Amino acid sequence: MTDFTPVASGTGGLLIGAAAVLLLLTLGRIAGISGILGGVVARSPGPMAWRVAFLAGLPLGAFVVAQLQGGAEIVVGASPVVLVGAGLLVGYGTQLGSGCTSGHGVCGIARGAKRSIAATVVFMLAGFATVYVMRHVAGGGV
Amino acid sequence: MRVVAALAAGVVFGAGLELSQMTNPAKVQNFLDLFGTWDPSLAFVMGGALAVTTLGTWVARRASRPWLAEVFAWPTAQGLDARLLGGSALFGVGWGLAGLCPGPALANLHRADTGVLLFVAAMVAGVALQRFGSARFPGQLAPARTEGGEPAAVGR
Numbered sequence: 576m577t578d579f580t581p582v583a584s585g586t587g588g589l590l591i592g593a594a595a596v597l598l599l600l601t602l603g604r605i606a607g608i609s610g611i612l613g614g615v616v617a618r619s620p621g622p623m624a625w626r627v628a629f630l631a632g633l634p635l636g637a638f639v640v641a642q643l644q645g646g647a648e649i650v651v652g653a654s655p656v657v658l659v660g661a662g663l664l665v666g667y668g669t670q671l672g673s674g675c676t677s678g679h680g681v682c683g684i685a686r687g688a689k690r691s692i693a694a695t696v697v698f699m700l701a702g703f704a705t706v707y708v709m710r711h712v713a714g715g716g717v
Numbered sequence: 718m719r720v721v722a723a724l725a726a727g728v729v730f731g732a733g734l735e736l737s738q739m740t741n742p743a744k745v746q747n748f749l750d751l752f753g754t755w756d757p758s759l760a761f762v763m764g765g766a767l768a769v770t771t772l773g774t775w776v777a778r779r780a781s782r783p784w785l786a787e788v789f790a791w792p793t794a795q796g797l798d799a800r801l802l803g804g805s806a807l808f809g810v811g812w813g814l815a816g817l818c819p820g821p822a823l824a825n826l827h828r829a830d831t832g833v834l835l836f837v838a839a840m841v842a843g844v845a846l847q848r849f850g851s852a853r854f855p856g857q858l859a860p861a862r863t864e865g866g867e868p869a870a871v872g873r
Binding site for chain 2: 583600604617628632634637641644661669671685689699707709711
């Protein structure tokens, strides 16, 4: 069970949106985490420093907020084997599908991009189905 | 200056992920558990973010160029294909299994949690597998076209 937190989650969403707009209006770049990460891993042509700086900022910003909230806890429920499998799927799938929750879900839908809307529908449905099978068919052991 | 802007955007993005609790896998999995302990909070993350990005995109489309770069790197890919839909399906399965997507996984690195570290290491390996796998066998798998920040191109 987790508490319903519409205000904190909505406010966090506003910050995420503001960050994406900041990156768009300054560097002209889409704030898609998987795309930026892929650019670093594959050493895409062009300047690398902004990608590394953006990715490094993620844990920095999260750290500051977690400290302000008195060291907020997270619960990672999956076993190590499942986490490795899930990580591979997320890494491979986001590159093949050209984006993730941020690039497709937040930035692409804002442009009205058909590809991003379709991708978001697919990964949401796959997420719903996976958790359904995990918790209500397989018995919640994962 | 470009690096400072990118760092600032990353910090604000990470702060938003933490405040919204997207960084908590339990929260994400409860959001995805429609027929169980459903917690709709994360719909508000997407709603809040989209409200701002929709407005920001509208502004950007009317600007001649970004403040610190020559051109807007709008994605150019058009149309739906098996790579987009199949890749997104694989991603969704992994997202459900772990309760982590790329941004929150990286944002959680400051916690030095073993599970998060395992996930991030596997995720980077998955990224490399796809990127270098498709580079090595160009006939079978075309290089990734990304909506997610690359490559630079003008249009739309």
